[in-house]
Amino acid sequence: MLVSLVNEPRDYAWGSTTLIADLEGRTPSGRPEAEVWYGDHPADPAVVPDGRSLGEWLADEGAEAGAPAKLPYLLKVLAAGSPLSIQAHPSKRQAEEGFAREEAAGIDRSAAERTYRDDNHKPELIVAVSETFTALAGLRDLEATRRLVAALGEGGHALAAHLEGTDAAASLRDTIAWLLADASESEIGAIIAAAARAEDDEFAAELTLSRHLDTAYPGDPGVVVALLMNLVVLQRGEALFVPAGVLHAYVAGLGVELMAASDNVLRGGLTPKHIDVPELLEILDPTPAPPPVLAPVAQGGVERFSVPGIADFALLHAKVAADAATDVPLDGVAIALATSGEVQLEAGRSGARTTLIPGCAVLVTPDEGSIRASGQGDLFVAIPGR
Structure with missing residues (x-):
């Protein structure tokens, strides 16, 4: 089954006024547009054609097609018009302990001083979609x-x-x-x-x-913290992977971001928002290291970005060419997103078809097993990891 997904851009102040609009081929709204979420995270779930949230659709109909009640990952388009906050994310154990502690303390989950909004870790990767994507990642x-x-x-x-x-x-x-x-x-x-x-x-x-x-x-003290960090300029198609505890900040550009389904952020500067310094230091990995650039593994015309031990997600990237179809094997529930051109998808079992233009996404249920992509353009596919 192929299920179309739509969502509105989130208007964080650091968002770009043009990058997402240009991707989608529409007139800019005039507001900062920072992220579009293609997932079921309750903070901003995507919507299916009948108006239900993706979370509601998965609860009502997903099991019949082998889909989980909740996705293990969150896929986004991210557009940085100005620098994001310096931040790090907790490990699974740290998230569980921190969430339980703040729940017991009765801190509202939407409160500005709340640190742990769920009990999940948040490893993440981002692939540059713009010509370049500038980031700070890890300590030099x-x-x-x-x-x-x-x-x-x-x-x-x-x-x-x-x-x-x-x-x-x-x-x-x-x-x-x-x-x-x-x-x-x-x-x-x-x-x-x-x-x-x-x-x-x-x-x-x-x-x-x-x-x-x-x-x-x-x-801002974060301006000085940034002097301690690796400056990375990704070229289109290159990726960063940020594990738990590693300081990072995205500075400028458009990317496809995939992470574990969490909204836990510990900030370390470049922000007017709450900074919990003791908790940041508790989860911080201060080990200096080279920039965490992640190289893909090519498999039959499809690049796979994945990290051993991260079972939440992997990201596939297919450069679909006009002269030949590209077969994309899938392992579990998938979300396919086009970022350039026009890509036709055919589901492996049912033969269902759809066409994706940049910014358009579709959920592919596990019973399909694969998709065939034709046309011409860039296709990103989020799947569970191994």
Whole structure:
């Protein structure tokens, strides 16, 4: 069975006024459009043709076609017109414990100070759909960060002093704690001003980004936290995978994002929203590492983005060409989304057909087993992982 899905863009302030509208081939609304959710998450479920939410449809009819009552993943289109908050997500154990703790404390799930809105983890991956997609992901090698901070001159001395330890992870964790909880406004301002003045060939892009972040979030400690992070510029079709505890922030561009079905976010700057510093430090993985770029595995003309041990999701990407159909084997309930061209889908068992244009999505029930894609364009398919 093929079930069409629609949803309205979410108007977070960091959203782009053009990227999603351009993808869908319509006139911009004039409002920031940040994300379109193609899933059953209760915060913003997609809608099926008869007006029911996807969650309601799965509860009413999904079992007959072998679909679960609840999807293990959430598929999104994400459009960053300005930087998102620096953030990290909890592990499954941390989410369960944190959710139970806040439920017992009677904190309303919609409250601004609420941290755990569900009991699930939120590993996530994003694939660039725009020509480039800029992100901050993970903490940079400490020696490289020390070189960057040295380029700040006298204004960076306070930051350098917090990065002197021999244990890289401990030094980075303690520095983040100082920046978010203990550093004064004048100390933060001095570091940001030093970064604005600094010139350095090795870190020219990072310093340019720092000036951009300070324009968007003047004086925010997150501007300095960003100086500790890997700057990544994905080309179209490239991906990042962000596991539990890893700091990240999407800066600019359009992407297809897939994650475990959760809305748990621990923020670490670049935001006016609530920052729970002790809880962020509790779930943070401060280990420095290279950018978490995820390479796909090619299987019969389809690229598969997946991570061992992540059973919630995998993402398939098919570049459908006009001269040949592409067969996409499916393992479980799937959501197919077009991001370019015009792609015709034929379900493997029932033979049901539909046509997807950019921004259009369809649920494929598990009993179909596969889909055949023809036409021409880019097709992304979310499936459960292994």
